[in-house]
Amino acid sequence: MGQDGFTAQKRGTSTLPTSAAPNGGSRSSRSLLRGGGGNRQIHKTLNNIKITILCGLVTILVLRGTIGFGSLSSDNDLENQAIIEETNRILAEIRSDKDPDDPEENLDQTTINLNDTYSLGAKISNWDEERSLWLSRNQDFPNTINGKARILLVTGSPPSPCDNAIGDHYLLKSIKNKIDYCRIHGIEIVYNMAHLDKELAGYWAKLPLIRRLMLSHPEVEWIWWMDSDALFTDMVFELPLSKYKDHNMVIHGYPDLLFNQKSWIALNTGSFLFRNCQWSLDLLDEWAPMGPKGPVREEAGKILTANLKGRPAFEADDQSALIYLLITKTEWMNKVFVENSFFLHGYWAGLVDRYEEMMEKYHPGLGDERWPFVTHFVGCKPCGSYGDYPVQRCLSSMERAFNFADNQVLKLYGFRHRGLLSPKIKRIRNETVTPLEYVDQFDIRHSSAQVTTN
């Protein structure tokens, strides 16, 4: 279970290169380095060709998806939806040709020492014991609050303004949305705007961040990473933590896509939880080595593309790397809960047009396709220059999701939005001289509809 790193093989096999590579692995990387400038040009041309082909593919898939969308019970629809989702996400990455969070320094290619072992930090092996001892000595900082396990929600965005001005506005709305959910459910928030590790920038940045927060907050039982483009849309639903008492990681995905199809979108790392324990530190250490920017990440990307169904060719991303890790080292799986009974991550395109129907037929607290827990705007990238959907479609959909959620918060105060696209609100009940009746009735924390199992 606690394997560090991985063993190098000659290029062309399906195992992962190691940053502590014997000569076989590093020789091929060094030849890539020598060809430096020319290879970069070829790489860009190849990327352009890939974009053209992928665009054609996406067009076909989107058409299929648009015609075929409806219930989520069909496996084919699920698969199509997931493929579209992830292809678009990755297309956006390729177009930008860099991590949106790339540090400004260009790595000096000639001085990278591929014999260096990448590490998230000093190896800790006794975290469970140390944490347990600390908790027993610090009764003022228990790992439960009102009988519920203490959760820390972690999210963030880069420290610089968005390329696209509207992006910061939606980051603001997104964090307000999270503040509302977390206030109602007693969850603390860390909003990160710093690069803790310049090698692990971009989508990989969450790894060193999660590790650092675990070690700095022993009182926290669960660390919940959530992307900045994911919104809470069910303000009542709570995580059924009792389901996970024997697990250390909770992530949305589909076992069939994962084990049978080895699909590169079998899991979604836009919203997942880690228990604060040794196992999680070990998994992070196993996960991280594909992440360091530059040749390591490039090479790792090729391995992932070769081994994961449907994956386009581009550098290693954290999600593909995790999927690959879990299907090749299946011993990790007995502590990973692959959750799809509710939308811990809910792909936005199939949800946002149905909010009015949901409001008519259903109610908050369900968390699934009837009233999605989380609506995740994969591929929209309002902060960057290149999203993979029409900008207006994304913005209006995000506005709808925001207001759909906000209505559930405003209900306590006696208001709702005039429409899902409207920033204006209207009263839904008259003023009263006995406001406490409504508090008992409408404060979600008091609601008996709340699922409070641990």
Added chain:
Amino acid sequence: MGQDGFTAQKRGTSTLPTSAAPNGGSRSSRSLLRGGGGNRQIHKTLNNIKITILCGLVTILVLRGTIGFGSLSSDNDLENQAIIEETNRILAEIRSDKDPDDPEENLDQTTINLNDTYSLGAKISNWDEERSLWLSRNQDFPNTINGKARILLVTGSPPSPCDNAIGDHYLLKSIKNKIDYCRIHGIEIVYNMAHLDKELAGYWAKLPLIRRLMLSHPEVEWIWWMDSDALFTDMVFELPLSKYKDHNMVIHGYPDLLFNQKSWIALNTGSFLFRNCQWSLDLLDEWAPMGPKGPVREEAGKILTANLKGRPAFEADDQSALIYLLITKTEWMNKVFVENSFFLHGYWAGLVDRYEEMMEKYHPGLGDERWPFVTHFVGCKPCGSYGDYPVQRCLSSMERAFNFADNQVLKLYGFRHRGLLSPKIKRIRNETVTPLEYVDQFDIRHSSAQVTTN
């Protein structure tokens, strides 16, 4: 103590017009209405002249202020600083010629019925008893957390994107800053982006919001309003709540400016607290009547200008209205704590250039001019089109304040910013296999330096 509204007098006296006005008061308002269009033109011309004069004044004052800034112990410097601060704030308002948060509808002037009584809501008279009963029945929702009174921090911004793109980025940084402080100190946050009352828009919007939150959150003991342009810069300092056990409102200001000079900037409503009680509901009811947009606010503005020292001519703002209320109805003062022993509100211009000096000489937890609790960017208005300082000066100062505060948060994680203008961070200590030592040492919540009196 529980006076509703106010009595109308003929125009020209120093008492306030009532929206439930006998003919004397309303006649003068109606004549203003009849002269509608022409008066508006004259009004605009007068505003332009005022702007020219005020600009000249501000130039002189800023020169004086720049030459004279140093210790804050001099009353003259204090006064100058405060005058500059507020004049600039108001200049920005005049230039824009409207509330930044004006609702889109133009009030139809000919149909306003000035006999309508403006009210924040249904009159509640037994809130202390009702709330006390509710708390006794809801032991799961106590008004204390770990022995400290429960505080709800309220802030917000308009639901639309900022006129100036960079504005949303600084709103985002501002809320992250507040999230950090409140997480460390166990304070809940409400981030409001809705207009609860279209008549009380702009700076008046906080009144109906505060009232609504009091009545909807009986478990909250103190409601703390904080402007979006105010940042926490002392992450250790805590409000000395025990000082306020016999008070219901805590606001930064200077008694001399308030009672002797009747200065329009004697208090600052950018950061203040209300206890959740009947007295506060009553004060809000007394405060609100100058607020309704249109003729009422315009007329009230004239009264305020006539009676408050240094106030330019413009519509009534919430701060001037509160000052006027407290100096004319001094019976309210026995429950108002005018706080200046620390910077519950700290005017930015005298602080931001001293952060390095502070870091060298002092330490967090002081909250005063040595290490300001709150740095408030009055007059910068990064969200709007017109600030009253050079944009770059404001933005770089806000960046410095943000990083100055962020360093105090990052310390627990082992990082700090490379410089106060840099988004990049660097390690301040090595990785360790015993991270819990640093938790005990650096987690502010554990720190013995924390002031925890209640």
